Amino acid sequence: MIAPKIKVENLNAWFGTKQVLKNINMEIKEKAVTAIIGPSGCGKTTFLRCLNRMHEITPGARVSGKVIFNGINIYDKSVDPVMIRKKIGMVFQKPNPFPMMSIYDNVAIGLKLNGVRDKKTLDAVVRRSLELANLWDEVKDDLNRSGVSLSGGQQQRLCIARALAVEPEVLLMDEPCSALDPIATAKIEALIRKLAENYTVVIVTHNIQQAARISDYTAFFYLGELIEYGSTKQIFENPKHELTRKYLTGEFG
Amino acid sequence: MRGVKRIIDPGLEELSATLNKMGELAYYAVSTTLRECVEDWSAYSKIREISDALILMADYVEDKVFELIVRFQPVASDLRTIKSYMKIAYDFARFGRYALDMSYTSQKFHGVRNCEAWITSYIKEMGEKTLNMVRLSIDFLRDRNPQLAEKIVQIEEEIDKMYFDFLDELARRSDTTIRCAVSSVLIVRYLERIADHATYVYKSIIYITTGQRLF
Numbered sequence: 321m322i323a324p325k326i327k328v329e330n331l332n333a334w335f336g337t338k339q340v341l342k343n344i345n346m347e348i349k350e351k352a353v354t355a356i357i358g359p360s361g362c363g364k365t366t367f368l369r370c371l372n373r374m375h376e377i378t379p380g381a382r383v384s385g386k387v388i389f390n391g392i393n394i395y396d397k398s399v400d401p402v403m404i405r406k407k408i409g410m411v412f413q414k415p416n417p418f419p420m421m422s423i424y425d426n427v428a429i430g431l432k433l434n435g436v437r438d439k440k441t442l443d444a445v446v447r448r449s450l451e452l453a454n455l456w457d458e459v460k461d462d463l464n465r466s467g468v469s470l471s472g473g474q475q476q477r478l479c480i481a482r483a484l485a486v487e488p489e490v491l492l493m494d495e496p497c498s499a500l501d502p503i504a505t506a507k508i509e510a511l512i513r514k515l516a517e518n519y520t521v522v523i524v525t526h527n528i529q530q531a532a533r534i535s536d537y538t539a540f541f542y543l544g545e546l547i548e549y550g551s552t553k554q555i556f557e558n559p560k561h562e563l564t565r566k567y568l569t570g571e572f573g
Numbered sequence: 574m575r576g577v578k579r580i581i582d583p584g585l586e587e588l589s590a591t592l593n594k595m596g597e598l599a600y601y602a603v604s605t606t607l608r609e610c611v612e613d614w615s616a617y618s619k620i621r622e623i624s625d626a627l628i629l630m631a632d633y634v635e636d637k638v639f640e641l642i643v644r645f646q647p648v649a650s651d652l653r654t655i656k657s658y659m660k661i662a663y664d665f666a667r668f669g670r671y672a673l674d675m676s677y678t679s680q681k682f683h684g685v686r687n688c689e690a691w692i693t694s695y696i697k698e699m700g701e702k703t704l705n706m707v708r709l710s711i712d713f714l715r716d717r718n719p720q721l722a723e724k725i726v727q728i729e730e731e732i733d734k735m736y737f738d739f740l741d742e743l744a745r746r747s748d749t750t751i752r753c754a755v756s757s758v759l760i761v762r763y764l765e766r767i768a769d770h771a772t773y774v775y776k777s778i779i780y781i782t783t784g785q786r787l788f
Contacts (some may be wrong), residue, residue, distance in 0.1 A: 529646045556648045558784030568649045571580050 325350035325490060325520040326371060326408075331385035333375055335368050341364045342544045344385070348537075353512060353521045355535035355552065357528055359567065362541040364524045368492050371522065372408035373401040388546035389490070405429070413495040416473035417467030421560070423450075424463040426478055430486040445485050454511050455482035473504025477511065484515075491515060493523040497530065509534050519526075528568060532556050540564045583646040585748050588637055588658045592665065596711035598623050599668035603707050603767060606675040607700040610684035610760055611693055620669075620676045627669035634662035656775035661714065664770040664777075668707060671763040671770075678763075682756035689749065691742075692757050696764075699735045702728055703764040703771075710774035717782060718750050725775045736765040748750060 324347035327328055329551040334339035341363045348354050348371075369375040370383055373394055386393045392402045408425045425432075427446045436442060446463070450456040455477040459470070467478055476496055483491060484544045493512070497505040512534050525531050531538055531552065538555040540563070548561040559565045566572050602623045605616045638659045641647060649657055678684065689719050706728050713721040739761045741753060776787045 456755065528648070532646075557652060560648050565649045569647075569651050570581075 323350050324348060324390070326384075326522075327388040328371075329386040329388065330556075331367075331370060331383070331387065333370055333383050334381065335361070335378065336380040340544050341370065342545045346539060346546055346549055348520060348522060350520050351440050351516060351518065353516045353534055354525060354537045354539065355531035356524045356539050357526075357531050357567075358541035358543060359572070360526075361478065361543075363544040364541045368410075368524050368542065369521060370493055371490070372410060372459065372494055374405070374407045374410065376401075385465055403472040406486045407488050408490040408492060408497065409486065409488035411476070411479050411483055411491060411493045414499050415472055415479050417470070417475050417478050419466070419468045421467055422464045423459050423467050423470070423478060427481045427485050428466040430482065434486070449481040449485040451485050452515070454507065454563075455479045455481055455513070473500050474509055476500060476504070476508055480508075480515075488519065490520040490522065493521065495524055495526060498526065505530075505563075540567060541569075542567070581641060581647060581651060584637065584641045584645070585654060587671070588634060588641075588655065591630060591634055591637075592658060592661055593711070593715060595627055595634075595662060595665040596707075596714065598627055598630075599665045599672070600711060601708050602627075602669050602672035604704055606672040606679065607697075607704060609676055609679040610700065611686050613686055615676075615680055617673075617676045617680050620673050622667075624669035624673040627666040629698055631666040633661040635659055649747070650781070653781050657781045660777050661774050664710075664774045667770045668767055671767050675763045676761055678756050678759045682752050682759075685753060685757050685760065688753035688757060692749070692753060695735075695739060695742075696757060696760055699732065699739070699761060699764050702732055702735070703768050706732070706768050706771040710771040713775060713778055717778065722775055722779065725772065729772045732765060732768040736761050 326348040328344055328348070331341055331344040332339060344367060356363050356367060366375055367441045371387055375381050375383055377460065383395060385395075387395060389404070389408065392399060394401075394408075421429065424446055424500065425451050429440045431442060431445055436445075447456060448459075450459065455474060459465070467470075467475065469477060480491070480496075489522060497508050500508065509530065512523065515521055516536070523531075523535065535552045537550065538552045539546055540555065540559075540561070542563055548555060548559060548564045550560075556568065560570060600634075601618050606620055608614070609616055638655045641655055683697050705723060707727045709721050709728070712718070713725065740758070743749060743758065749757075779785055779787055
């Protein structure tokens with residue numbers, strides 16, 4: 321049994337008066353890929369953003385309940401959300417490298433903002449992060465190129481490298497391949513599997529076949545509720561809940 | 574999506590129709606060869622034709638299943654259905670093949686029509702039960718009626734028992750001719766195999782409907 325990396329307890333979330341997550345309880349396993357699936361508006365992206373306190377950035381948004389990470393409730397008053405977001409990084413739907421920065425600086429920015437100035441340290445982290453993101457070989461000869469000069473798939477891997485540079489333990493990915501072509505998607509999917517050897521990955525995806533391909537566990541959300549959560553094999557072969565079955569087989573969505 | 578056909582549905586319907594056709598052909602083959610075993614006539618060439626057709630149809634089902642996997646990546650009940658359809662197609666093809674083997678036995682060794690009365694009546698009774706199982710498996714595939722499932726399980730146990738009882742009885746008697754012994758043993762064995770495949774069909778349908786694997 322894989323130990324839980326994150327334990328979600330009675331999590332509720334609102335945008336103003338509209339409740340978008342209802343009493344979610346879930347254990348996210350360590351060093352595994354957990355996919356969050358469900359129709360548009362089911363709360364899956366909100367759930368992901370609650371896992372590193374990004375939901376509260378939106379004006380009018382609020383959260384109740386606990387997200388316990390390494391034994392600490394990240395919503396405790398004493399917890400610094402910036403520190404949490406370093407440990408629980410986020411990769412977004414659309415690749416978003418900083419447009420005015422080089423490839424090198426896009427990766428090094430997190431460390432620089434944290435006061436790291438030593439060139440050797442920065443060089444080593446940039447190289448290691450780009451290698452981990454399977455991008456090093458493609459960019460190593462011109463790290464001073466602008467990050468946005470890369471292809472969409474390369475930009476997304478650059479964003480993954482940027483997230484890895486600050487040594488997170490968890491990577492949250494919000495539809496990281498939806499803006500990419502099939503080849504770039506395949507590379508990101510292979511990368512996600514590789515990353516799961518050392519990191520805990522939670523991915524929101526609209527592409528249920530992608531969830532089936534890359535995840536170890538799958539959670540199905542519907543109208544703000546967690547309907548079913550289990551191993552990906554069980555969910556895709558033999559879902560216990562009729563709503564899950566209907567969503568997966570395309571009877572609604 | 575309610576009320577609108579999904580794009581995978583025509584493929585699933587085509588598979589279902591093919592299986593129904595296979596079931597009826599297999600039933601015809603088994604019922605025909607059972608008559609051959611006890612009556613003086615031969616339908617070997619007709620049964621050969623049906624058996625070959627069933628094998629071709631099972632191949633077609635397999636190809637179609639692969640096409641549906643490639644094109645639609647089915648999951649959940651759809652995935653269980655197409656996986657099971659492939660297995661059921663094989664089971665129906667086996668019905669045809671065993672019918673052909675029985676027909677060959679009837680041709681080669683005269684079935685059991687010249688055997689002692691107890692052998693003929695034993696095989697008639699076992700044949701009727703087996704044929705009933707074939708019918709129930711076809712009907713269960715079409716109707717998914719749980720009462721049919723119960724009957725299949727019950728008859729399968731009876732057939733298994735009849736198979737072993739027959740071997741015991743035959744071993745106990747010393748007055749049976751070799752021709753009758755060979756023929757009857759082969760026929761009860763084929764009947765027992767047909768009943769087993771009818772049970773596999775039943776198990777596949779339970780898997781489709783509940784996800785439960787029966788062993």
